Amino acid sequence: MSPIRRPFSLNIINRKATSSDPHKSGGMAVFDTRCPACAGPMFPAFQLDLHDPQLEDLLSWPHRVLELLVCPRCPLYMEPYWIRYGANAATVSGGDMIGEVLLDIRHPYDSHTVELADAVFSPGNPRHMIGVEDQHVSGSALSCLYCARPMKSLALVDTDEQNVPLYDSMGSPAALIIGDNDLLHVSCCEPCSTLGFQWIR
Ligand SMILES: [Zn+2]
Numbered sequence: 001m002s003p004i005r006r007p008f009s010l011n012i013i014n015r016k017a018t019s020s021d022p023h024k025s026g027g028m029a030v031f032d033t034r035c036p037a038c039a040g041p042m043f044p045a046f047q048l049d050l051h052d053p054q055l056e057d058l059l060s061w062p063h064r065v066l067e068l069l070v071c072p073r074c075p076l077y078m079e080p081y082w083i084r085y086g087a088n089a090a091t092v093s094g095g096d097m098i099g100e101v102l103l104d105i106r107h108p109y110d111s112h113t114v115e116l117a118d119a120v121f122s123p124g125n126p127r128h129m130i131g132v133e134d135q136h137v138s139g140s141a142l143s144c145l146y147c148a149r150p151m152k153s154l155a156l157v158d159t160d161e162q163n164v165p166l167y168d169s170m171g172s173p174a175a176l177i178i179g180d181n182d183l184l185h186v187s188c189c190e191p192c193s194t195l196g197f198q199w200i201r
C-alpha cells in the first residue's frame, strides 16, 4: 500500500507492440471480460507491466499486468463500473448504459506499444496518466463495491482519437471515444483487488 509517487503519461506509439514491449494498448485482454452494457469484449486501453521499476511503487496488485479495460462500443454515459481481479478471472459489475451502442468494433484488436513519460498534471489537458493523486480529481471519489471504503485515485484516461488501434467491422479505422469531453477516472481498492471506472467532467 505504498503512496503513488508521481504521475506518468501513457503515450500510445503508432507501432505494433512486440513481446518485448512491457506496456501496450489493445490486443487481447488477460481475462475474458464482457461489457456489462452490451456484452461485447472489453478493450484493454492499457496493459501495464508492474515489474517495470518505474511502476514498482504504483500499487499492490495480485497480477503482473495491470489492465485498464473499457468498452469500445458503448463508451459514452455508462454508469460507474468495477472490475475485481481474482486469481483466474475478472468480474465486471455496474456499468449500466444510458445511451446506445455506438460503434461496431472488430475483435481482436491490434496492439500498440505504450511508452511511459514523466508527466506534470495539468487540469486542462491531462491526457492518459497513471499515478494520479486524489487532489487531481476533485469531487469524484468512488467507493469500493466490495468493502464500501473510498477508493484511491489511480489513472485518468482522456478521449483519444489518434493512435488507438481500433477498426470497425468493415476494416476502417475507428476512434476510441472515451466520454463526451469527459475523462475516465480509474480508482483502486488494493485490499479488494478492484478497479473502479467513472466518467468525470
Ligand atoms: Zn459495451
Ligand SMILES: [Zn+2]
Pocket (backbone or CB within 6 Å): 144, 145, 146, 147, 148, 149, 189, 190, 191, 192, 194
Ligand atoms: Zn474494497
